[in-house]
Amino acid sequence: MAAAGSAGRRQPAHILLVDDDVSLLKLLGMRLESRGYRLTTAESGCEALRSLEVDRPDLVLTDLRMDEMDGLALFREVQREAPGLPVILLTAHGSIPDAVAATREGVFSFLTKPVDRDELFEAIEQALAQAPGVTPEGDEAWRAGIITHSPEMERLLEQARMVAASDVSVLVTGPSGSGKELMAKAIHRASRRADKPFVAINCGALPEQLLESELFGHAKGAFTGAVSEHQGLFQAADGGTLFLDEIGDMPLSLQVKLLRALQERQIRPLGSTTQVPVDVRVISATHRDLDRAMSEGEFREDLYYRLNVVNLRLPPLHERAEDVPLLAKHLVAQAAERHKPFVKGFSPEALKLLAASAWPGNVRQLVNVVEQCVALTGTAIIPEALVAQALAAEEQALPTFNDARAAFERRYLIKVLKLTEGNVTQAARIAGRNRTDFYKLLGRHDLEPSTFKPER
Numbered sequence: 207m208a209a210a211g212s213a214g215r216r217q218p219a220h221i222l223l224v225d226d227d228v229s230l231l232k233l234l235g236m237r238l239e240s241r242g243y244r245l246t247t248a249e250s251g252c253e254a255l256r257s258l259e260v261d262r263p264d265l266v267l268t269d270l271r272m273d274e275m276d277g278l279a280l281f282r283e284v285q286r287e288a289p290g291l292p293v294i295l296l297t298a299h300g301s302i303p304d305a306v307a308a309t310r311e312g313v314f315s316f317l318t319k320p321v322d323r324d325e326l327f328e329a330i331e332q333a334l335a336q337a338p339g340v341t342p343e344g345d346e347a348w349r350a351g352i353i354t355h356s357p358e359m360e361r362l363l364e365q366a367r368m369v370a371a372s373d374v375s376v377l378v379t380g381p382s383g384s385g386k387e388l389m390a391k392a393i394h395r396a397s398r399r400a401d402k403p404f405v406a407i408n409c410g411a412l413p414e415q416l417l418e419s420e421l422f423g424h425a426k427g428a429f430t431g432a433v434s435e436h437q438g439l440f441q442a443a444d445g446g447t448l449f450l451d452e453i454g455d456m457p458l459s460l461q462v463k464l465l466r467a468l469q470e471r472q473i474r475p476l477g478s479t480t481q482v483p484v485d486v487r488v489i490s491a492t493h494r495d496l497d498r499a500m501s502e503g504e505f506r507e508d509l510y511y512r513l514n515v516v517n518l519r520l521p522p523l524h525e526r527a528e529d530v531p532l533l534a535k536h537l538v539a540q541a542a543e544r545h546k547p548f549v550k551g552f553s554p555e556a557l558k559l560l561a562a563s564a565w566p567g568n569v570r571q572l573v574n575v576v577e578q579c580v581a582l583t584g585t586a587i588i589p590e591a592l593v594a595q596a597l598a599a600e601e602q603a604l605p606t607f608n609d610a611r612a613a614f615e616r617r618y619l620i621k622v623l624k625l626t627e628g629n630v631t632q633a634a635r636i637a638g639r640n641r642t643d644f645y646k647l648l649g650r651h652d653l654e655p656s657t658f659k660p661e662r
Contacts, residue, residue, distance in 0.1 A: 219334050220244045220261070224254045224268035224280065225296070234321070238267075241327060251275030255283055260528060262288060262357035265333050270297040270316070281313055288357070292333040296321060348396035351388050353536045356526035362518055363392070369516050370396035375468070377453075377513050378491040380520030382609075383570030386491035387451060389518060394447040399487055402446030405439050410455030410608060415476075418460055422467070423475035423482075440473045440484045448486045453513065454494030454505060455608075465509045488513065502646045523565040523572065530561040530572065537573055538588070541580040548586055552579075555590040563597060575600055616651045620658075628658035 221243050225231040231247055239245050246263060248254035252275060254268065266284055270277040281293045295316040314333045317326060348370075349363055369376055370393045378386045387406060394404045407420060423438030439448060450456075456464065467473045468488060472481045490513045499505035523530065535551055542549035552560065565571055578596040579588045618637075626632040633655075634644035648655065 218242050218244045219265065219330075220246065220263040221330070222246050222248065222254060222257060222263040222266045222268075224248045224251065224266065224272070224277070226250055226269065226272045230269075234267075237323065237326075243330075251277075251280035251283070254280055255287070258284065258287055259357065261355055262291070262360055264291075265330060266291060266293045267330070268293065268295060270295045278311070278313075281311070285312065288361075294329055294333060348400075349392045350395075352385065352392060353533050354526065354529050355532055356521075356529050358521055359526055359529070362389075362520070365516075366393050366518060367396050369393060369518075371398075373397075373487050374515040375487075375513050376489045376516045376518060377496075378489065378518050378520065379496075380491075380493065381522045381568055382493045383568035384520040384522060385569050386493075386520060387449060389520060390447070390449045390489040390491065393489060394449075394487075397447070397487065399446045403443050404447050404449065405443035406449040406451060407439055408451045410452035414457045414460060417456070418463070419476050421460075422463065422473045423478075425475055425477040436475075438473065438475060440467065440486060441482060443486045444484050446486065448488050450488060450490040452492055452494075453490040454492035454496055454499055458504070458506065461506045461509050465506065465512060468509075468512050498649070502649060504646070523568045527561055530563075530565075531557045533569065533572055534560050534576060537576040538580060541577055545580055546583070549580055549583060549588065550586045552588045552593065553590060556588055556593040559590050559593050559597075567600070571600060612651075615647065616653070619647060619651055619653055623653065623655060623658040626658075627660055628655040630655050 221238055223231065223235055223238065223245060224247075225234070226249055228249060231249065235245055235247050246257050246261065248257050251268075251272060254266070258266075266280070268277040268280055272280075275283075277293075277295050277297075281295070284291055284293055292314040294314055296319055297316050298319050315329050317329060348367070352359070352363065354360065354363075366389060376390075376393060378389050380386055390406070391404060394400060407417075409417060412420060419436060419438065421438050421440060423441060424436045426435045450464075467484070470481075471485065472483045474481050496505050496510055496514075500507050500510055534557060538549065538551055560572070560575070567574070575593070575596045578599060579592050582596070583589075583592055619633075622633040622636050626636065630641060630644060630648075634641050637644060637647075639647070
């Protein structure tokens, strides 16, 4: 429901109200809530800053004269934490000169006490119209699917929207399951290419020849089984966006061809002698440490800088724990609509348990837990015990192929290092690898051979 006087906004604007006079804080708060705004109150500047870390507002409305930290000092701290967030000062008649000086520093405006009701709401609406992240409802579709109250995620989304206006390449990094493809789709929807195709491919899910064919296409007879000409994803995404997921897993030989395609803005299908011009915006993503991959010779430095013009790092879910209840409520509503309409949500205890969990699988794991809970519940409110059961089941669930392979590699390397007492030459011989490759494997898994040598 939109706030009165803020038609077109997707949800009520969030105002942080700060005043060390508790009675005035309560009175003004009631006036703002009656207008339909979402309100957070703080009785000091320090309390306001703590609140800002947890749930970033759209506007700060603060008294100028306060003990410990006055309104101007709070404004300066707010600008360090959230540049561009509008601040309105409330001031007594005698301190108007101070308030006027504050506007020169960037305070949006000041209002004198006692505050005129209409003047207050007009100032708030003018400030909100210029606030970053407060956009009309029809303009919110670009970030659909990204559910968040996290200040860090909101900052990322602001950056994503700014980046979307240009055609620069973007590298989205972050752990598996943190929503990298959702971010790539958001950038595409906010760009001038929004009405053109968004095409995605997982670079780690296909063998090299098939990946090359999928990306660049192939001519008839290019290889055994190529019975007809095939258009690649670069051509399929022409005019739009190509999302290269898990770019860190792309074979080196293909990295060379990708770099050439990005530099020349044309591709050559497998088995063809003809160059085909393409117009695509490339967004790539990885959970791997590409700096380490470059140092180990597994990823080309020139390609890295071509792809990583702008880097957006998505935080793991445990770093945005305030979003867990919000996401859980959204996901349970979706799952209930598909399977069990009588399910209304989680109990408060269940939500606390969800928020306190580590979420190594990030949002993807949360989706699985919510789906399990909805499938197994027989009541409208999902209890804490069912959440605990679903979380325990997740811990025993099968890992992804890449995770399982990585775990096997690490166990195997530890085993051969123990067997050879840290002798890399012998261990590499047992593993059927040369010393250089074996050292790369050890580095990838943070294993130090000297730790396996017997104590003398």
